[in-house]
Amino acid sequence: MKTKMPKYVDRFTDRLGKARYYYRRKCGPRVALPGLPWSPEFMAAYKLAETGQGAAAPRGTHAILPGSVEAALVRYYGSDMWQEQAKSTRDLRRPILEQFRVKYGTGKIRALQRNHVQQIIAARSASAQSNWMKCLRHFMTWAIRENLIATNPCNDVAQKKKAVTGGFPPWTEADVIAYRDKYAIGTQARLTMELMLNLGVRVSDARQIGQPHIQNGVLTDYQPQKGRTTGGHFINVPVHADLARTIKGTKVTGAATFLVTGEGNIYTAKYLGQKMREWCDDAGLPECSSHGLRKLCLTRLAEAGCSPFEIMAISGHKNLKExxxxxxxxxxxxxxxxxxxxxxxxxxxxxxxxxxxxxxxxxxxxxxxxxxxxxx
Incomplete structure (x- = not known):
């Protein structure tokens, strides 16, 4: 009896008599599926193909080779370690892994060595090298767990040192005054700034915070987005008077969040960051950024005499050095x-x-x- 195929799956037999399986919906691209129908490996790749995340088979001839880097990546995309990462992290790392797949996808994953990793990052900037290494280390850690490789080829890879720039510059008090002069209470531009400045949160959190998170005048048991997949601390931050006045004077249309788009949707972090960039530029503050507000908040706390541990209780930092x-x-x-x-x-x-x-x-x-x- 033939095994019934999952929906949109086609079966072909290659010239060597081996069965090949592909996902294809309507006129979309064909995506190769590894393993046997209904197996865990097969279904993980099938789910990715359903959501449009699978890798299309070039010209209908591509087959994923067992034991290859590509086969490992397909399994990795369906693994718990991949899914546990924040969506923003996955969105950043997926293009890196796909570039890695293009260069080494057909090779055996057990044959990967340090010089291969060194070669692929060699010509990249220090910042890009850092992103690539974080991404590949996570992938290789998973591969070791799954007994696909014996040692991590990312170990001892030489990286360029980042230039010490201090990162995003903090806002000054004069910048805050100029921004407030430009945007009155009641505008989204003003509320966005006050949320980040007075709670010390990142733009990825400002977009998510709403009235349900405020209890008795305190941002209560809120876990910042950045630490949700790595056991980050929950924070409890009393609402500053400046923020309280802004919230009270702003018509809030979102049920779950203070900030919503014109269509009534929750902002993505990227879109809200872009809006903040536009608002700062229009206020004549081209050097200011979203993250610079968090820095000013922490600077204010330090200059008020707060200890590092008091600051960490507000910022959610786990690293005392920062x-x-x-x-x-x-x-x-x-x-x-x-x-x-x-x-x-x-x-x-x-x-x-x-x-x-x-x-x-x-x-x-x-x-x-x-x-x-x-x-x-």
Whole structure:
């Protein structure tokens, strides 16, 4: 008795007498399916083909070779490790893996060596190399788990060092004033900015937060998007007065989120980031970005005298080293003021927050601190 095929699957016999299976819907491309019909490997590839994520067979002649990199990738796309990654991560990594498939797809996965990985990343920028290595390491970790390879070919691959640029520049207080002057309370542009500035969240979170997340004036038990697949911390952040006024003064049309598109849909992170770029440009702030707001929030906390652990409770950081960047910068500014005060023969209270220390310095010396004195 013949096995009944899943819908849209065709069976062919090649010149060697081996059965080949392909998914094809209407006039769409043919996608090769590995293994036998209804097997786990077969159905994983079938589900990908149904959603348009499968790899089309070129000119109807392509067959996935057992034990190849391509066969492993098909299984990987249907695995729990692939699906557990955030959609934004999968969207970033899939094109990288498809490029890797083009170069090494027909080769045996067990034959992959460090020099192959080194070769494919060699001409890329430091940033691109970093993305490629994160992607391939995850894939190879899965392959080791599935006993497809014995050692990880990504080990000891040499990478270019990224230039130390400091990343996205933080907003200044003057930038915030200029932006608020441009966008009044009641506009989406203003609400978007206030959400990120006063909660310290990324644009990927600002798009998701809504009234259901606010309980008794606190953003309650919210897990930032970036850490959801890696056990990130939940945060509980009291709503700042500036944000509370903005929410109250804005007509909210979304049931689940504060921010929605003109069609009433939740923003994607990419689209909201693009809108923020447009709003900043229109406000005459071309150097400002969404992530720079989060940096200003953390800078404010550090300059108010918060400890790294207090900042981490708001930011959701798991890495203490990342947060100490802000506290160390704030401490340098305070130390510069205290040093100049000693030179002027003035005693200041080092326990004061930075803004109060600046006021005390100005009052004691009868001057406003210069840029050098303030450590700016």
């Amino acid at each position: 947060v100490t960047i802000y506290t160390e910068a704030a401490n340098r500014k305070k130390l510069a003021l205290l040093a100049m005060a000693k030179l002027a023969g003035v005693a200041l209270n080092a326990a004061l927050p930075l803004d109060k220390l600046r006021e005390a310095y100005a009052d004691a010396t009868g001057t406003q601190p210069t840029m050098a004195e303030a450590g700016a």
